[in-house]
Amino acid sequence: MTMRMTKCSILAASIMALAAGVAHAxxxxxxxxxxxxxxxxxxxAVSKAYMEKHPDVTFDVEQRAGGSEGxxxxxxxxxxxxxxxxxxxxxxxxFQALKPQETIAxxxxxxxxxxxxxxxxxxxxxPDGHVRGLPFGPAMGGGIFYNRKIYADLGLTPPKxxxxxxxNNEKIKAAGKVAVAQTYGTTWTSQLFVLAxxxxxxxxxxxxxxxxxxxxxxxxxxxxxxxxxxxLEEVAKGGYLNADFGAATFDDGMRMVTTGEAAHxxxxxxxxxxVQQNFPDTxxxxxxxxQPGTDAAKNGLTVWMxxxxxxxxxxxNLEEAKKFLDFVGSKEACDLMxxxxxxxxxxxxxxxxxxxxxxxxxDMLPYFNTDGHNGPALEFLSPVKGPALEQITVEVGTGIRxxxxxxxxxxxxxxxxxxxxxxxNW
Amino acid sequence: MRTRKSPxxxxxxxxxxxxxxxxxxxxxxxxxxxxxxxxDLFTTQFIGLENYRQFFREPFLIQGLVNTIIYAVLTSxxxxxxxxxxxxxxxxxxxGQGLLRTVIFFPVLVSTIGVGITFSVLMHPTRGVINVAxxxxxxxxPGWLTDPALALYSIVFVDLWKGIGLATVIYIAxxxxxxxxxxxxxxxxxxxxTQMFFRVTVPLVRPATVTxxxxxxxxxxxxxxxxxxxxxxxxxxxxxxxxxxxxxxYQAGFYGLSTAGNVILFLLIGLIVLPLTAWFNRKEVxx
Numbered sequence: 001m002t003m004r005m006t007k008c009s010i011l012a013a014s015i016m017a018l019a020a021g022v023a024h025a026x027x028x029x030x031x032x033x034x035x036x037x038x039x040x041x042x043x044x045a046v047s048k049a050y051m052e053k054h055p056d057v058t059f060d061v062e063q064r065a066g067g068s069e070g071x072x073x074x075x076x077x078x079x080x081x082x083x084x085x086x087x088x089x090x091x092x093x094x095f096q097a098l099k100p101q102e103t104i105a106x107x108x109x110x111x112x113x114x115x116x117x118x119x120x121x122x123x124x125x126x127p128d129g130h131v132r133g134l135p136f137g138p139a140m141g142g143g144i145f146y147n148r149k150i151y152a153d154l155g156l157t158p159p160k161x162x163x164x165x166x167x168n169n170e171k172i173k174a175a176g177k178v179a180v181a182q183t184y185g186t187t188w189t190s191q192l193f194v195l196a197x198x199x200x201x202x203x204x205x206x207x208x209x210x211x212x213x214x215x216x217x218x219x220x221x222x223x224x225x226x227x228x229x230x231x232l233e234e235v236a237k238g239g240y241l242n243a244d245f246g247a248a249t250f251d252d253g254m255r256m257v258t259t260g261e262a263a264h265x266x267x268x269x270x271x272x273x274x275v276q277q278n279f280p281d282t283x284x285x286x287x288x289x290x291q292p293g294t295d296a297a298k299n300g301l302t303v304w305m306x307x308x309x310x311x312x313x314x315x316x317n318l319e320e321a322k323k324f325l326d327f328v329g330s331k332e333a334c335d336l337m338x339x340x341x342x343x344x345x346x347x348x349x350x351x352x353x354x355x356x357x358x359x360x361x362x363d364m365l366p367y368f369n370t371d372g373h374n375g376p377a378l379e380f381l382s383p384v385k386g387p388a389l390e391q392i393t394v395e396v397g398t399g400i401r402x403x404x405x406x407x408x409x410x411x412x413x414x415x416x417x418x419x420x421x422x423x424x425n426w
Numbered sequence: 427m428r429t430r431k432s433p434x435x436x437x438x439x440x441x442x443x444x445x446x447x448x449x450x451x452x453x454x455x456x457x458x459x460x461x462x463x464x465x466d467l468f469t470t471q472f473i474g475l476e477n478y479r480q481f482f483r484e485p486f487l488i489q490g491l492v493n494t495i496i497y498a499v500l501t502s503x504x505x506x507x508x509x510x511x512x513x514x515x516x517x518x519x520x521x522g523q524g525l526l527r528t529v530i531f532f533p534v535l536v537s538t539i540g541v542g543i544t545f546s547v548l549m550h551p552t553r554g555v556i557n558v559a560x561x562x563x564x565x566x567x568p569g570w571l572t573d574p575a576l577a578l579y580s581i582v583f584v585d586l587w588k589g590i591g592l593a594t595v596i597y598i599a600x601x602x603x604x605x606x607x608x609x610x611x612x613x614x615x616x617x618x619x620t621q622m623f624f625r626v627t628v629p630l631v632r633p634a635t636v637t638x639x640x641x642x643x644x645x646x647x648x649x650x651x652x653x654x655x656x657x658x659x660x661x662x663x664x665x666x667x668x669x670x671x672x673x674x675x676y677q678a679g680f681y682g683l684s685t686a687g688n689v690i691l692f693l694l695i696g697l698i699v700l701p702l703t704a705w706f707n708r709k710e711v712x713x
Contacts, residue, residue: 079467246572387678395662
């Protein structure tokens, strides 16, 4: 009996020692995020605050390329089980392509999920109905950056229709300035006139996303949808572009529109982060408006959901990772991010931007604050997005191919994606 | 009739056979299999020849194919001709021959991606050194990499700059193996320098020519890194080659489809290079 007691107590003691050891053990969470300055600033803000509260946790942050190169890194690492404990990736259709129910940890039981807006939860929910991500960064608008100084000098006002936009371009060109910066050296930036036009497409064809997914409607044969491609063509033909549009890069574009080398630059509002980092002095000269459509009364903004932080389902530190992610989803962490990266609205209830945001941000907030003046981009409504769109829009934007041909070619490109996803009707 | 007995017992072959099977045979067979599936890295679904059908319907495949052949023929043809001429120059007892040989070989040592990035900076339409220099003498330089009609040829030029050193070195070795007796005999027969070049040098460096043509043709057909670093197949699709088309399918997540593209590239190289080598070898016997 005594013998047994001793054995038991030794066992108990060693279990307790082991447990205590685990509790005190330092945990290093590996993290994979992209190289965008906004992502880095956001992660710095939340991880520093978290480490102050939890001195036993450290982060090993690794950066990856964005775009389709980044897609491959994420997919390959998930498929081979080599994913970091926590990783950042797009929400919406790209998230669905990761087989989330097998590769990404379920976060639906985190307390912080209660404070996250439903519109975001929808785009990180796997087909089995579990929420698997937390918003990382602000929502973005797709539209047109403009230089407020040039606008003030020439007495222009931000346009609400495409016709007004083109007449502004004409005046800017007449004043001897570059009207529209385009940066086809970074090919993804060429898609903006098409993608950011989606709010206008939907205003005219309300059921476009569903019909498009069901293969009932096409870009080339829907005038409202074709317009995005035509805009690209018109801007190139009008001679409004910078001389080096074929080789310029995204950073060049943000520089040009901020410093007044160009009056407009179509892009996503996350470009504000680049300006904050590279040209903080001229940030006040930067403005923003939604891509103008046909009807001034129906002017509105195409919105991109932020990317999300996910935990790998195979993570060895899953519990610790989930605890950290729960913090990221809290209002406290959101306020920190909103202070670090005030480039758009955050998707956590009660989380607000600081009062003194730069004009480019205050320009976009009205679209968010008024109902019916913003709508999600097509990639959050439909899983169908052709991989060659950026090459096709470069062709249309440089005059190699006509708008009509480009749209028809894109319809063909999309078919491949739909078949790969095994969608019905394709 | 008995088969000739191998000088090695079978267990001697085993280590090499295992390495060959695991590292070469199995992946090759696996890729043939994956090319017949819809593969998203997580699951596979057998879909027969659908990937091949899709690949041949690909609107840019024809352009990619034509570009691949233009690229391969131009680079390998020029490397052969210029490589031989440079080799003759650099073995002719020229002053500073050693230094010149080093200079011509130097680009071979540099990373292709590095060369690609460097040249894409030099060829920038407005800020690049090339066009800035041209502007200084009053010429409005074209968009070397942004003009769809020029992009592929600009890359060919850089490929030549980078690859010609290797061809030259192979030819220098080939020239060194020609016995001076032939030239002496030709000189006694009263042959001119041009005659000696075409009647003695060219036929006798044939083994070097075979090596240069085969290597540069295979290299040209599957060329990827330089094109990717310089234009990513652009602008639009104008400098796409088979390898970049395949890579883009891979980037888009169409893994089965891109594997099918790789099988096609494999077959294409085989179909062009095997008959060519066979033909070269036959000529060599005739000689």
